[in-house]
Amino acid sequence: MLFDTHAHYDDARFDEDRDALLSSMPAHNVGLILNPGCDVETSRKAVSYAQKYPFIYAAVGIHPENIDENWNNDLAVIKEMAQRETKVRAIGEIGLDYYWEKEERARSRQQVVFRRQMELARELHLPVIVHDREAHGDCMEITRQFPEVRGVYHCYAGSVEMARELLRLGYYLSFTGVITFKNARKAIEVIREAPLDRLMIETDAPYMAPEPYRGRRNSSLYVHRMAETIAAVKGVDAAEVERVTMENGKRLFAIS
Numbered sequence: 686m687l688f689d690t691h692a693h694y695d696d697a698r699f700d701e702d703r704d705a706l707l708s709s710m711p712a713h714n715v716g717l718i719l720n721p722g723c724d725v726e727t728s729r730k731a732v733s734y735a736q737k738y739p740f741i742y743a744a745v746g747i748h749p750e751n752i753d754e755n756w757n758n759d760l761a762v763i764k765e766m767a768q769r770e771t772k773v774r775a776i777g778e779i780g781l782d783y784y785w786e787k788e789e790r791a792r793s794r795q796q797v798v799f800r801r802q803m804e805l806a807r808e809l810h811l812p813v814i815v816h817d818r819e820a821h822g823d824c825m826e827i828t829r830q831f832p833e834v835r836g837v838y839h840c841y842a843g844s845v846e847m848a849r850e851l852l853r854l855g856y857y858l859s860f861t862g863v864i865t866f867k868n869a870r871k872a873i874e875v876i877r878e879a880p881l882d883r884l885m886i887e888t889d890a891p892y893m894a895p896e897p898y899r900g901r902r903n904s905s906l907y908v909h910r911m912a913e914t915i916a917a918v919k920g921v922d923a924a925e926v927e928r929v930t931m932e933n934g935k936r937l938f939a940i941s
């Protein structure tokens with residue numbers, strides 16, 4: 686069974702068939718799904734899916750693109766959810782996004798909110814799910830400031846050198862459909878170098894559908910493509926990648 690460690694079923698693109706689609710997952714060999722939140726509302730939805738489906742787990746957090754004036758109050762709500770809900774297994778997704786945010790003051794605020802959520806993860810003994818878009822240097826600096834915290838860099842897009850440091854810090858690297866695209870050279874190099882027992886697979890649904898489904902609405906039904914791609918790079922069976930990435934996800938998110 687496959688573990689899609691990052692999918693956003695709160696997205697409106699699933700409004701028409703969410704229940705039918707999620708109910709069909711076990712029959713399609715998808716055994717576990719982790720739905721991260723990006724703000725209070727989507728974190729609540731993630732928790733509600735986790736309550737409804739035994740194979741869904743949740744993360745709660747404030748995404749760097751979703752920070753507004755209320756972030757301090759929102760963080761209190763996130764903390765309360767993380768403490769109360771047993772199926773919340775991570776703080777995420779959190780991090781920095783300099784692709785969408787060019788303004789220096791707003792970037793500083795992203796750093797403050799990222800740090801506060803790293804503190805929360807440390808306090809609650811939860812792993813983190815990190816979103817790092819064109820902010821590698823600052824993401825690493827904050828990650829280094831919390832040596833007690835473990836987690837995953839989702840949709841990993843950094844260098845081989847950065848991957849080595851993250852692995853030393855105890856982090857996992859997770860890969861989306863991007864690795865099935867022709868121009869994915871850098872990510873493929875990282876996959877070749879990193880040990881299989883530190884890799885995870887994800888769809889980031891509804892975004893970034895893998896080849897040959899590119900352009901369509903993505904869902905966990907396509908997560909097998911990431912296992913197949915990693916298997917080809919590593920020269921092992923897809924079944925082996927399926928098994929090991931399932932174990933990795935269960936270990937990081939404390940799922941028995």
Ligand SMILES: [Zn+2]
Nearest residue numbers: 691693778889
């Ligand atoms: Zn995401």
